[in-house]
Amino acid sequence: MTKARLAGLIERDDQWAALETLLTDSLSGSGRVALLTGPVASGKTELLHAFGEACGVSFVKATCSAFERDLPFGVVGQIFHPLDAPAEVGELLDAAARSADGPSARQLHALCIALMDLTAETPLVIGIDDVQHADSSSLHWLLYLIRRLGQVKVLLMLSETASPRAAHTALHTELLRHPHCRDVSLAPLGSVEDLFETAMHASEAMSLSGGNPLLVRSLLDDQRLCKPRDDGGLVIGPSYRRALVSCLHRSDHHVLPVARALAVTGDGATRESLGRLARVDVETVDSALDVMNEAGLLSDGWFRDPAARGAVLDDLSAQDRKEMYLGAALLLHDEGAPATEVAPYLVMADHSENPWMVPVFEEAAEHALRDEQIDTALRYLELAHRACVEVHGRAAIAAKLVRVEWRVNPSAAGRRLGTVVPAMRAGQLSDRDVNSLVQPMLWNCQVDEATEALERVRRSAASGSGLRAMELWLACSHPTLARRPSSEPVKTRTVSLTSGPMLKAVTALANVLTYGASDASATDAEHVLQAARPSDSGSWGPESAMLALQALVYADRLDVAAQWCDRLLEEARVKNLGVARAFFSCVRAEVSLRRGDLSTAFEHAQNALDFMPAGGWGVALGMPLGILINAATKMGRHEDAASFLEQPVPEAMFQSRYGLHYLYARGHHYLATSRHYAALADFLSCGELMTSWGVDQPGVVPWRTSAAEAWLLHGANRDEAKRLINEQLARLGPEGSRTRGVALRLLAATNQPHNRPQLLQDAVVVLEEYGDQYELARALADLSKAHQALREHRRAWTVARRAWHVANVCDAAELCEELLPSRGKPDEDAPAEEKPVDPIATLTDAERRVAALAAVGYTNREIASKLYITPSTIEQHLTRVYRKLNVKYRKDLPADLHSYLPSTA
Incomplete structure (x- = not known):
């Protein structure tokens, strides 16, 4: 190992060898000067001190500072003090320092002679660090000494920080004139491979330090002292x-x-x-x-x-x-x-x-x-x-x-x-x-x-x-404040392409609330969601996207609304938009509730209140709170629902659309806890408000079917219940919907026992098609009871098992217990053993046909052509198939579906 390495210096072997040569020359009686130059922190001071300590002869050092430039002979004093110079030297220094006109040539000469006398028999190495900051008196003495070093045993090492644009000084001129002066340059380090544990660390160190030795050593210290x-x-x-x-x-x-x-x-x-x-x-x-x-x-x-x-x-x-x-x-x-x-x-x-x-x-x-x-x-x-x-x-x-x-x-x-x-x-x-x-x-x-x-x-x-936009929004959300038109408004299919996202969204929602679901309104809502973001409007923020989502929900486009909610929730999460996440979580909860996915609805509604506490929701608190109450009620968690009802709500909420969701949820809680008149009052209040506001659409809250159910459970006015159900069916028209399935289930309860199975089977078909699992479970449960009443026990048991399975998927624990208490044994006419329910059996016939073709590789367009339905309908079927079979991709569809291929012909 080289002497430079032994002294702890990195890549300074050449400089060390040069100094050793100069020292050898000076020991022979021919003094030498070494000027160590390099960028700041390049190791000049370290080399100067290390060589002086290791040279084997007397070594004195002095450090110059910009703060001491006004101290005459400050550097010279640092050199003579450790040499035990005679008292005359001290007196000479004091006299020269006090001279108003600076040191005279005689004084400088005398100080040089004093140093030569001290080194006549004993060689000396002098190190002066940062010589560019030396005081002017000491600098004059150095110049005087350099010219006379050729006959003394002295090695003078000077260090100086290189400056690319520094002026040429008298010291540089003097050094260039004399052959016994040599420039020793210190460049940045070229490699630190052997200092770090890995080549990657060495590469990083060179990138961070530029080869500056001080920075390299500091990085080594950080690796030793800091957490990796x-x-x-x-x-x-x-x-x-x-x-x-x-x-x-x-x-x-x-x-x-x-x-x-x-x-x-x-x-x-x-x-x-x-x-x-x-x-x-x-x-x-x-x-x-x-x-x-x-x-x-x-x-x-x-x-x-x-x-x-x-x-x-x-x-x-x-x-x-x-x-x-x-x-x-x-x-x-x-x-x-x-x-x-x-x-x-x-x-x-x-x-x-x-x-x-x-x-x-x-x-x-x-x-x-x-x-x-x-x-x-x-x-x-x-x-x-x-x-x-x-x-x-x-x-x-x-x-x-x-x-x-x-x-x-x-x-x-x-x-x-x-x-x-x-x-x-x-x-x-x-x-x-x-x-x-x-x-x-x-x-x-x-x-x-x-x-x-x-x-x-x-x-x-x-x-x-x-x-x-404001007037339309008022009509949709705060109808009592909206300006009423002098005549019936003309239905607006769409708005101008130059309209802002808020006007487009509120127009789509207004059309759904006023005229019911339509493809045109759903299309307008999707256009808003494709283009609108919270930043598009300084006034409305994420409200435009929320209104468009609600238009899709009220129009029963639940699959589309769910996809947009998930996309917007992810965008809001990435951008940390708390209010937007609360809004979109709330709509996502409503979608899940209408699908009968109760636990997911509960979770999203709770998230909505976590992202924005109840105080921040204002009059809109009725939406997330209503979903929590409704979901808890359907899951049989009545104590939780009651605790949510204890949450204070603003009185102004009941004069807004948001209050409808709360009243509707509270009515169902009352209904589930046998408070039929209280439930009926809430449902009829919804009807009165919606009728007076001109938004009497079942897509918002189907108050007629719920009021009819209250009458039926109370057993007091079956004729009024039947009137409400028929009125609801008449308003729905021939189009299928979740509400139609619920109405058919309730209508069966008002008919003779032998008429009930057909009505309930129709309800099951509709609810399967529109994906409301909770209402499907209730329809199947009623169908099982209808078969039981007709003494069709085996069929009743088969339907009850399916109803239990669907209710269990929904987390409707109370309904599960009602269907199969404690999962006990069936009656004597039922099968001896209960076999696990095949997930494929939960699919509707239409879903099985689509899934079978998809499983063997047909594209959506090919399936649509083969079954004579639209690609959009194929997408909706597959979405429900994936959910029911608990798969994510087409390739994961079970091979058992192949057996259903003949039915697709």
Whole structure:
């Protein structure tokens, strides 16, 4: 191993050998000078000290500092003090230091003679570190000494930080003149393979350090002291950060301000902008960048790792950091940079005191909204509000704050309304701003204030899609406040292609609520979901997507609605949009409830309340709470349902569409717990409200069938029950739907026993087709009872088993117990053993035909052609098949389906 290696130096064998040669020459009586040069932290000091300690002769050292440049003969004193020089030398130094005109040639000569006398018999190695910071008196003495070193046994080692643009000094001139002076350069390390455990770590270390020895050693320390990374990569810890900042502080005085300016402005900064922020000229910026590049602190003018930039920023005091961020913001604004670049610096500077900042913050907030960065937009708007001094401007920004905060925290937006309503009453808001406040006002139960706002907007001469969307939304969600048309409205199939997503969504929902399900309305709703996102509207946020989803749900397009809910939920999860996740979870819960997937409905409804607590739901609380009550009731968890009913709800909820869901769910809880008159009151209340509002569609809540069931269970008025059921069937028409299946099941209960099986079989077919598993289980249960009443025991048992299986899949525990108590043995006419239910047996005939063709490789289009149905219907069948058979892909379909192929011919 080389001596350099033994001294702990890396890749310094050549430099060590050069110093040994110079030492040999000096020991023979021919003094030598070695100038160790290299970038900051390249190992100059380490080499100087290591060689001096290992050279085998007397060694004295001196360290120069920029802070001691005004101390005369400070460096010379460090050299003579350990040599036990005679008292005369000390007196000579004192006299020379006190000289007002600086040291004379006689004094310098005397000091040189004193050193030569001390080394006449004893060789000496002198090390002077950072000689570029030496005081002028000591520098004069060094120049005098260098010219006379040829006859003494002295090796003078000087270290100096190389600067690419440094001026040529008198010391450099003197060194170049004498043959006994030699330049010993230290370049960055070329390899660190043998220092790190793996080649990958060595490669990372070179990338992070640029070969700077100090940074390399700091990385080694971090690997030793810090917790390893999970991915096995190189740890960048406090040692690296401290070493990098130390390098900057040890560099020339102009390097640190430029490094800080670079850390603040980013890698896109120009030389001119760096110079203005660091308060230096462009040439100085170039010099500083060259120094940092050569030292390995930068790579092509930018920090090698974000941790390096963070270390430079952390080195600033809080006040200095704010001032630099403010300076960067002013600089960018003066250069005409976009608001999205200026605003972040103002935020980090925590400064919003100048009027010119208001439009910057507002524009940046609009961009943040489009990028779904809601919290950032709120921060910008709050700063804009603080900076704005104009009354109308402050009011407009406050209104915008309400609209934006509604997306992340509706209850907090409601609290802000306390400051906005007075501004509205004082006429400080535009019609557009007032219109945009109606929804958050109603959401937070401020009905009187919303009524004032509506009167103001309606009195205005201005009109447009905004007011039209508002009126339609009121008709759908808060019908008592909607403006009633003078005559029956003309059914709107669709809206203009240039209409916004909110108008399209609310039009689709209004058509479904007013005229019932139609392909046109479902198509319009899907168009909204394909294009609309929460960022499309500053006023409505995710509401447009939610309304479109509800239009699909009320139109019984449950499979389509489920697919969109899942997609939108994932997007909202990735972007961490809490309100959007709550909305979409709520609709997804409603879809699952209508499919009879009770546990999934319960889970999604609970998620909706987790993403946005009850206080944030306002009048819309009736939706998630109603689903929880309904799902718990159908699962037989009546105590849970009762606890949900204890949750306080706003009175204004019952004058909105959201209250219908709550009343309907509460009625079913009363029905399940034998409070028939209370249940009937809730169902009839739903009917009265829906009729008066003009939204009497069973797709919302089928109150007639539920009221009929209450009459039947009470046994008091079977004629009224039959009238309600027939009325419901008449309103449904010939089209199939879940409600039709329920109505047929209840109609069977009003007929003679021998008529019931056929009606119930029709109900089973409809409910199978539309995928409501819970109602299917109830229809099968009633069909089993009908067969039992006709003494068809074997058939009754077979149907009961199937009903139990479907109810069990739904988690309807109470219904399961009713069907097969304790899973006991059947009666004497039933089979002796119960065989496991074949999942294929749960498929309808249509589903089996589609599944059989899919299992052997037919495409959806080929199956549709073969069975004379649409590809869309094929997709819906396969969705239900996958769910029932618990598979995800076509290739997972069981081979037993092949036996059903003949039926597809």
